[in-house]
Amino acid sequence: MTSDAPETKSLNFIEEIMEADLASGKHGGRIQTRFPPEPNGYLHIGHAKAICIDFGMAARFGGKCNLRMDDTNPCTEDVEYVDSIQEDVRWLGFDWAGEYYASDYFPLLYDYAEYLIQQGKAYVCDLNEAEIREYRGNFHTPGRPSPYRDRSASENLDLFRRMRAGEFPDGSRVLRAKIDVQHPNMNLRDPLMYRIRRAHHHRTGDAWCIYPMYDYAHGVSDALETITHSICTLEFEDHRPLYDWFLEQDVDARFFQRPLPRQIEFARLNLTHTVMSKRRLLQLVQEGIVAGWDDPRMPTICGLRRRGYTPEAIRSFAERVGVAKRDMVAEVGLLESCIREDLEANALRRMAVIRPLKLTITNMAEAEAFEVELANHPDRPELGTRKVPFSNTLWIEQDDFREEAPKKWFRLAPGAEVRLRGAALVRCEEVVKDAAGNVVELRCTWDPASKGGNAPDGRKVKGTLHWVNAATAVEAEVRLYEPLFPAEDPMDVPEGQDWHQGINPGSLERVKAKLEPSLAGAEVGQRFQFERMGYFAVDPDSRPGAPVFNRTVSLKDSWAKIEAKG
RNA sequence: UGGGGAGUGGUCUAACGGUAGGACAACAGAUUCUGGUUCUGUCAGGUGAGGGUUCGAAUCCUUCCUCCCCAACCA
Numbered sequence: 001m002t003s004d005a006p007e008t009k010s011l012n013f014i015e016e017i018m019e020a021d022l023a024s025g026k027h028g029g030r031i032q033t034r035f036p037p038e039p040n041g042y043l044h045i046g047h048a049k050a051i052c053i054d055f056g057m058a059a060r061f062g063g064k065c066n067l068r069m070d071d072t073n074p075c076t077e078d079v080e081y082v083d084s085i086q087e088d089v090r091w092l093g094f095d096w097a098g099e100y101y102a103s104d105y106f107p108l109l110y111d112y113a114e115y116l117i118q119q120g121k122a123y124v125c126d127l128n129e130a131e132i133r134e135y136r137g138n139f140h141t142p143g144r145p146s147p148y149r150d151r152s153a154s155e156n157l158d159l160f161r162r163m164r165a166g167e168f169p170d171g172s173r174v175l176r177a178k179i180d181v182q183h184p185n186m187n188l189r190d191p192l193m194y195r196i197r198r199a200h201h202h203r204t205g206d207a208w209c210i211y212p213m214y215d216y217a218h219g220v221s222d223a224l225e226t227i228t229h230s231i232c233t234l235e236f237e238d239h240r241p242l243y244d245w246f247l248e249q250d251v252d253a254r255f256f257q258r259p260l261p262r263q264i265e266f267a268r269l270n271l272t273h274t275v276m277s278k279r280r281l282l283q284l285v286q287e288g289i290v291a292g293w294d295d296p297r298m299p300t301i302c303g304l305r306r307r308g309y310t311p312e313a314i315r316s317f318a319e320r321v322g323v324a325k326r327d328m329v330a331e332v333g334l335l336e337s338c339i340r341e342d343l344e345a346n347a348l349r350r351m352a353v354i355r356p357l358k359l360t361i362t363n364m365a366e367a368e369a370f371e372v373e374l375a376n377h378p379d380r381p382e383l384g385t386r387k388v389p390f391s392n393t394l395w396i397e398q399d400d401f402r403e404e405a406p407k408k409w410f411r412l413a414p415g416a417e418v419r420l421r422g423a424a425l426v427r428c429e430e431v432v433k434d435a436a437g438n439v440v441e442l443r444c445t446w447d448p449a450s451k452g453g454n455a456p457d458g459r460k461v462k463g464t465l466h467w468v469n470a471a472t473a474v475e476a477e478v479r480l481y482e483p484l485f486p487a488e489d490p491m492d493v494p495e496g497q498d499w500h501q502g503i504n505p506g507s508l509e510r511v512k513a514k515l516e517p518s519l520a521g522a523e524v525g526q527r528f529q530f531e532r533m534g535y536f537a538v539d540p541d542s543r544p545g546a547p548v549f550n551r552t553v554s555l556k557d558s559w560a561k562i563e564a565k566g
Numbered sequence: 567u568g569g570g571g572a573g574u575g576g577u578c579u580a581a582c583g584g585u586a587g588g589a590c591a592a593c594a595g596a597u598u599c600u601g602g603u604u605c606u607g608u609c610a611g612g613u614g615a616g617g618g619u620u621c622g623a624a625u626c627c628u629u630c631c632u633c634c635c636c637a638a639c640c641a
Contacts, residue, residue, distance in 0.1 A: 076641090128639090133638085136637065186568090194639090237635075238571080267572085327634055334578075452599095531600045559601045
């Protein structure tokens with residue numbers, strides 16, 4: 001009997017809303033969502049959560065999800081970003097039903113604006129930026145009406161058409177919604193709908209010199225795409241009345257199909273040891289603190305991809321953090337546990353020595369060299385095996401030898417015997433040091449009867465080490481990463497300090513490693529488990545004969561815990 | 567001090583008036599040719615606080631406290 005138990009997984013609050021809407025037939029059984037990024041930066045893990053929600057929920061209820069570029073501000077946006085966004089969404093495993101751009105709606109947006117003007121719901125205001133701010137008041141003082149608030153509809157229409165025609169200089173006039181200058185919700189104090197900006201737009205070129213603002217464009221775009229559930233993050237919660245207002249002014253449904261879309265807000269993702277704001281991420285890149293948007297230390301989708309994360313792991317993470325309305329900070333440990341789970345099941349095993357220490361087997365002749373056949377995965381024989389050469393001259397991990405063995409030490413030490421994985425048992429007979437006293441070589445003897453790794457007499461050998469044959473080793477650069485921010489909350493800095501001071505200068509370490517020969521042809525993007533060391537992915541910086549690996553995540557290290565406790 | 571939200575183990579999340587459950591983390595043990603994996607078990611919240619309604623409250627009412635968001639011609 002297969003155990004596909006009736007999964008009664010509880011619904012999150014958005015799914016509950018959708019289910020209720022489906023049950024009531026509100027949208028005729030239709031679910032339509034959208035993922036609306038602004039193409040002014042690269043997507044990060046926080047967007048991944050949103051993507052999983054927007055696409056995932058639509059899929060769950062048999063609906064569709066659009067990809068819409070929220071490109072209403074040409075000053076900050078660029079095609080470079082739309083390309084990367086599309087690549088990232090696809091890589092995450094999602095397909096959009098429709099590909100749209102808010103800029104596609106510029107003509108419609110313009111028409112609706114004229115309509116609002118004609119209805120007396122919008123006016124052209126000649127106040128400058130500072131004056132508008134001053135007239136708007138603040139939390140404690142109500143706003144005052146703009147002196148231009150009561151212009152006639154015909155004057156407004158004329159002015160607005162001339163704004164569009166380019167008769168006025170940038171910033172000289174704006175179109176404003178006429179709502180309530182005293183409203184306790186600042187968003188409703190006659191918000192701006194259009195500004196004059198002679199900027200080249202990546203899609204519409206120079207066709208427009210006026211551009212709509214987010215609050216106006218977003219809801220209208222949703223309505224035009226007949227979005228049913230417009231899911232966004234919490235900070236837009238008090239924009240919702242405005243979202244609704246703009247759409248509801250279409251009193252006789254000339255522009256938008258009913259029922260109108262409904263905006264629903266959820267808590268954005270935060271991650272420990274990470275900054276997530278686009279602004280700070282941009283700073284990290286521009287200030288050269290990281291190598292680029294796809295630096296493996298970045299929480300960007302492309303950074304995680306380069307680091308070796310899989311789409312499955314990221315989706316699993318999004319699933320596990322859940323969807324709710326309370327501010328949340330997920331532990332990076334959860335993300336790591338997701339990628340470990342995926343790679344544990346799927347990554348091929350290989351041996352690689354990260355910090356090499358020479359080991360010589362003194363009682364083995366060169367001619368006695370042999371090959372061992374090792375499984376590519378301990379639990380999945382169907383993944384096959386590969387041959388690994390073994391001889392009397394090897395590399396082992398520096399960390400696997402201690403001149404003075406602590407308690408519970410299973411690894412190599414003077415006089416100790418360990419297993420070299422799949423090959424043989426060796427005993428450390430002599431420690432060779434350089435002039436400075438550093439251990440440079442271990443001289444060992446092997447038990448020829450243990451060939452293959454098992455003691456013929458059944459003696460217990462607790463430690464098993466990975467190794468690489470010196471003569472056939474592939475040299476590679478391995479990049480080891482630590483969090484960019486040692487502190488859980490990078491923004492929690494002492495008085496008068498900047499978050500930059502919390503940056504870990506040692507977050508990247510490059511080492512020269514020795515790999516088993518089968519890794520020679522590894523292709524960019526391939527992921528492996530280097531046994532006992534962690535999961536590693538081939539970096540695009542790799543060149544023929546000079547592979548570069550990124551450590552995605554280490555293996556859990558219970559020895560480190562034991563030792564830490566003393 | 568205006569408006570809008572939110573408070574459940576260390577973290578995230580469930581419960582929809584009826585035994586506070588799960589995941590991650592942590593701890594202990596077993597297995598293991600990866601100190602990985604796997605398995606078993608343990609730990610840990612009376613639900614921000616007080617009051618009320620009720621046979622029964624995380625869920626309902628009430629007062630208070632704390633935290634987050636909002637005063638761009640950004641999104």
